[in-house]
Amino acid sequence: MMDGAGHLTLFGWPSAMANADSGRFCAIGVPSDHGNGVSRGAAQAPAAVRRAASHLASPRHQGVDLGDLAGCGAQDHDTVLVRLAALVEQVVERGLRPLLIGGDHSLTYAPALALQRHGDIGVVWFDAHTDFSPWSAGQGHSHKQVLRRIEALSGVARVLQIGYRGLTIGDERYLGETSTVVTTAQARALDAADVLRLMPPELPWYLSIDIDVIDPFHAPGTSAPVPDGLEPRWLGKVVGAMAGRRKIIGADVVEVNPRLDVGGITSAIAAELLRTIADAPGER
Amino acid sequence: MERAPGHVVNVRDAPPWRGRRLVALPDLLLEAHDGGYAIVVNAASGARLKVSSGLYRILSSFRLPRTLEEAVEEAGDPRIAAGVDALLGRGLLMDADRPMPMAQPLRRAVPYRFCNAPRWAAPAAGDGFVVLGVPYDLGGPGHCRDAPMLIRQRSLDYAYLLDLDTHRPRGWFDAASGERILKGVPIADAEDVHVVYGEKQADTFARMETAMRHALGERSVPLVLGGDRSLCFVMARRLAMRQPLTVLQFAPDTTMAHGEGEVVTVRDVGRRMAALEGIVSCLTLGLRADAGAAVEAGEITVAAARARGLAETVHGAMMAKDVLLAVDVGVLDTSMPPEGNGFSLSEMRDLIDAVGRRHRIAGIGIFGLDAGGMTGGAVAGELLGIVACHLALYAMHGASCAWQGGP
Structure with missing residues (x-):
């Protein structure tokens, strides 16, 4: 099922689930960019982010790293998503929390699908785009409409989109009754406590971080950059607060594209965010 | 053999070339x-x-x-x-026996149009923008001739669409301000000025000025996609014929050097424009602390603008009602990660807003995009192309505010 046995693991974590304590994070690389119509390269991110993470201090809480989902390059996108959802299900059954390294953002549909089957969840969507393009059955699944599909899942009780910005055809600040959109301009005026108030504490939350939420001059290695984004420091503080003050049932960092990166600075930010999530005491 | 434009040949007449080789x-x-x-x-x-x-x-x-x-x-x-x-x-x-010197075409076709706006067909009577690319970069050291194509290509992500009911331009929703910008504002793309490398700069400039004269209606605002910022000279010369004009340049280094030859350069374009008839003032904003030369009169550094306040800097400058806004994208901080040496896009937006609130933006130039010459290589160049699109659209919004009663 998994690739990369014996290779570099995230933060040097062990690669077997057997002895992992319940509640620990379980890293899974998803080297797939099937859902990105703009550019190839996100499939290279799991390896690049693990390399960048090797330069960081280990987080306080040790997790496990199962390596990469095998065979992504040889399978259709639907198959990859089905297999990823099944793997996330196994991870959850073992009492662990998925920590995915994308891959493009379309993959987040798989963990969201699996996790909401266990009860209502909230989803935090850090992204420069709302990913709410129209979708109809039979259309290929992509990173442009993935949040529209996730928001429609019966177990997704809340969506908090943070980072929408730029010039768009329509006003995308309203994504439905269960959703809240915080634009980048609004987010800059908020601190972590303000953001937490938008996340009901009784709800378990999944954090999905599209690296393009960050200003592209800080994080250029991504396929659909939008200028004037958030600063990594702001994002780190907010993610740290979420991980420490809310029940986080899983997370991902997606859309890092090493092919477009400059000196690995985007992978480094992604690694730091993963470390922030894993390092937080958090409710498990 | 020559005939007036619009001359219709009546085939019953003997054409003037009949019997000639x-x-x-x-x-x-x-x-x-x-x-x-x-x-x-x-x-x-x-x-x-x-x-x-x-x-x-x-x-x-x-x-x-x-x-x-x-x-x-x-x-x-x-x-x-x-x-x-x-x-x-x-x-x-x-x-064959009386060859005429070859006339250069005024403009040339381009593979993409800015925001996929309609191709320019005729000067418009009302307010609106005319986009004109000028792939000329011999006024400075950078390779900026590819910038018109790059900016147009990146601009395709911001599609120019019409409202289903009114058939007027929809404009774009600006997530930062929560308002729709450029709604109802027509844009037409007049393609590129034909540039012949090797000819005299004055000939290229004359062709650009003729292209502007042909394409612009009385109330049209040109958006020129350079090229280097020496092209601002042509814009200033043309637009100053309409109204007294201030040229506000955003540039990372001096534009007020003394000219050394017949060619207008990026270093002396400000001084040369200041000497043009109809130019009230010529200001340059955004010089780096390490610009290399003493800051001349009419030039303001990034640090000085920040210290005074961006809007206050603009409002404190002596400017005519009509302003030609020229942005050399080198004024932006494009380091990765940002080092704060130049303006951020957000700061540039504030500056442009400040101009649009008090003045009528009579022309917009986006210059100095050297996609291949940046730290960060092609990725940074592509990114700067996107930033240039945003700058152009923000500046167009600033200009259109004067038509629509202010921002």
């Missing part, structure tokens, strides 16, 4: 051909022309100098005469 241009190449048309390239000028197969057959009959009667059996057919007239008019045929 004609010849196809010696530098023609055939790029494509099928049953319906041919694409002919003038290798001397680079111009491409699409002609019908019928016209191409006539053209082929004049490989050697000959009269129509010598070249074509059906010389009396009025359609043949009309075809010869068309070939002469398009410069594919010439008088």
Whole structure:
């Protein structure tokens, strides 16, 4: 099922689930960019982010790293998503929390699908785009409409989109009754406590971080950059607060594209965010 | 052989070339051909022309100098005469014994249009923007000639669409301000000015000025996609004919150096514009602390602008009502990660807003985008292309506010 046995693991974590304590994070690389119509390269991110993470201090809480989902390059996108959802299900059954390294953002549909089957969840969507393009059955699944599909899942009780910005055809600040959109301009005026108030504490939350939420001059290695984004420091503080003050049932960092990166600075930010999530005491 | 524009040939008249020897241009190449048309390239000028197969057959009959009667059996057919007239008019045929110097075309076609806006067809009577690319960069050291194409290509992510009901431009929703910008504001793309490298700068500038004169209606605002910022000189000279004008340049280094030759350069363009008739003032904002030369009068550094306040800096400057806004994208901090040496996009937006609140933006120039010369390589260049699109649209919004009663 998994690739990369014996290779570099995230933060040097062990690669077997057997002895992992319940509640620990379980890293899974998803080297797939099937859902990105703009550019190839996100499939290279799991390896690049693990390399960048090797330069960081280990987080306080040790997790496990199962390596990469095998065979992504040889399978259709639907198959990859089905297999990823099944793997996330196994991870959850073992009492662990998925920590995915994308891959493009379309993959987040798989963990969201699996996790909401266990009860209502909230989803935090850090992204420069709302990913709410129209979708109809039979259309290929992509990173442009993935949040529209996730928001429609019966177990997704809340969506908090943070980072929408730029010039768009329509006003995308309203994504439905269960959703809240915080634009980048609004987010800059908020601190972590303000953001937490938008996340009901009784709800378990999944954090999905599209690296393009960050200003592209800080994080250029991504396929659909939008200028004037958030600063990594702001994002780190907010993610740290979420991980420490809310029940986080899983997370991902997606859309890092090493092919477009400059000196690995985007992978480094992604690694730091993963470390922030894993390092937080958090409710498990 | 010359005739006035719009002259319609009456085939019953004897055309002036009747009895004269004609010849196809010696530098023609055939790029494509099928049953319906041919694409002919003038290798001397680079111009491409699409002609019908019928016209191409006539053209082929004049490989050697000959009269129509010598070249074509059906010389009396009025359609043949009309075809010869068309070939002469398009410069594919010439008088073999009295060759005319080749006239350069004013503009040339481009593969993409800014935001996929309609191709310019005629000067508009009302308010609106006309986009004009000028791939000229011999006024400075950077390679900026590819910038018009790069900016247009990246601008395709911001599609120009019409409202379903009103059929007027929809504009774009600006997530930062929560408002729709450029709603109802028409944009047309007049393609690129034809630039011939090797000719005199004055000839290129004259062609650019003629292209502006042809394309702009009385109330049109040009968006010029450079090229380097020496092109601002042409914009200033043209726009100052309408109203007294202030030129506000955003540039990372001096524009007020003394000219050293006949060529307008990025370093002396400010000083040269200040000497033009109709120019009230010429300001440059955004010089780096390490710009290398002492800051001249009318030049303000990034640090000084920040210390005073961005809006206060703009409002405190002595400016005419009409302002030509020229942005050399080098004024931006494009380091990765940002080091704060130049303005951020957010700061540039605030500055442009400040101009639009008090002044009428009469023209917009985006200059100095050297995609290949940046730290960060092609990725940074592409990114700067996106930033340039945003700058252009923000500046257009600032200009349109004057038409719509202020921001």
